[in-house]
Amino acid sequence: MKDIRIVFMGTPLFSVPILEALIEQCTVIGAVTQPDKKVGRDQKITFSPVKEVALKHNIPVLQPTNIRQEYQPILDLQPDIIITCAYGQIIPKELLEAPRFKCINVHASLLPKLRGGAPIHRAIIEGYYKTGVTIMFMNEKMDRGDIIRQREIDILDEDNAGTLHNKLSILGRDLLLDTLPDIISGNINPVKQNEREATYAWNLTSDIEVINWDDEKRQVFNRIRGLSPWPGAYSRLSGKIIKIWASRIGTNSYTGKINGEIVALYEDGIGVKVFDGEIIITELQPEGKPRMKAKDYLNGIQDKNSLIGRVFY
Numbered sequence: 001m002k003d004i005r006i007v008f009m010g011t012p013l014f015s016v017p018i019l020e021a022l023i024e025q026c027t028v029i030g031a032v033t034q035p036d037k038k039v040g041r042d043q044k045i046t047f048s049p050v051k052e053v054a055l056k057h058n059i060p061v062l063q064p065t066n067i068r069q070e071y072q073p074i075l076d077l078q079p080d081i082i083i084t085c086a087y088g089q090i091i092p093k094e095l096l097e098a099p100r101f102k103c104i105n106v107h108a109s110l111l112p113k114l115r116g117g118a119p120i121h122r123a124i125i126e127g128y129y130k131t132g133v134t135i136m137f138m139n140e141k142m143d144r145g146d147i148i149r150q151r152e153i154d155i156l157d158e159d160n161a162g163t164l165h166n167k168l169s170i171l172g173r174d175l176l177l178d179t180l181p182d183i184i185s186g187n188i189n190p191v192k193q194n195e196r197e198a199t200y201a202w203n204l205t206s207d208i209e210v211i212n213w214d215d216e217k218r219q220v221f222n223r224i225r226g227l228s229p230w231p232g233a234y235s236r237l238s239g240k241i242i243k244i245w246a247s248r249i250g251t252n253s254y255t256g257k258i259n260g261e262i263v264a265l266y267e268d269g270i271g272v273k274v275f276d277g278e279i280i281i282t283e284l285q286p287e288g289k290p291r292m293k294a295k296d297y298l299n300g301i302q303d304k305n306s307l308i309g310r311v312f313y
Contacts, residue, residue: 001180004184006026006028006029006079007028007032008028008032011033011088012049014168016053017170018172018173018176019050021176023059032064081099082102083104084104093140106133106172106176107135108120109134112144112193114200114201115199116200118204120161122226124155124159130153130155134150135150148179148190149175153168160225161230162229208227211223211224214274214275217277229245243284245291247280250277253276260312262307262308262310272312284297
């Protein structure tokens with residue numbers, strides 16, 4: 001595939017294994033990524049992970065602010081195929097139709113399930129037991145192109161958004177490398193998506209980070225791990241924010257207690273009453289302090305039993 005000219009479009013860390021594999025096995029003539037950002041108090045200019053990789057390999061980098069108006073430099077590269085993965089902008093028709101092998105996308109879900117910008121987080125938060133990666137032809141609508149190939153993976157209780165992200169990134173890389181020769185040779189049978197089966201993985205908003213202790217234990221458990229290690233679920237205790245990074249589902253049930261009430265202390269965590277039982281917080285981050293195991297947090301409290309009866313809200 002070294003004779004195939006590829007333009008790669010992507011931005012976050014998820015895209016990096018895919019770009020690195022393409023650089024190794026194909027001819028990447030350009031990388032398109034989002035504009036640089038100013039980060040932190042000192043507003044330091046920060047490159048996207050895709051730009052970092054491209055520069056390392058001396059690949060030209062394009063960073064249009066609005067690709068619908070600034071696509072001509074990409075056309076000038078005359079790619080045989082455009083491969084996108086978590087790029088971050090809708091690709092215009094002019095780019096979709098120009099390459100001889102068209103424009104394909106690596107998407108981190110089993111389309112038409114979980115269309116949108118946060119499929120990894122939402123898969124866990126919404127309680128999916130399986131997800132996967134889809135290779136599809138792109139069109140002008142978000143994640144609605146014809147499916148070329150898919151590969152699925154189980155979502156384990158031990159997974160959080162970080163571990164699932166890493167698994168799907170490698171899965172996407174491997175599936176793309178397996179599929180790309182068939183795209184080039186024409187040995188594919190694309191399938192239209194079933195609109196009746198579509199679900200959506202909208203970008204995360206700040207309200208989803210707040211834990212609702214009135215939810216069922218499985219819902220609370222899924223929200224916590226679906227937001228870890230970024231952006232993090234949180235609640236308040238005695239007026240201070242506590243981020244909750246990890247938990248497990250307890251087996252006890254409690255009557256006469258308020259949802260959100262601390263009902264038990266364990267060797268590895270803090271038991272909190274929820275709608276249908278108990279969630280045990282195993283890793284947390286008190287306001288103004290570093291992330292820590294719940295047992296270390298408890299060891300720092302002189303009178304641990306004083307926590308019993310206090311209520312998260």
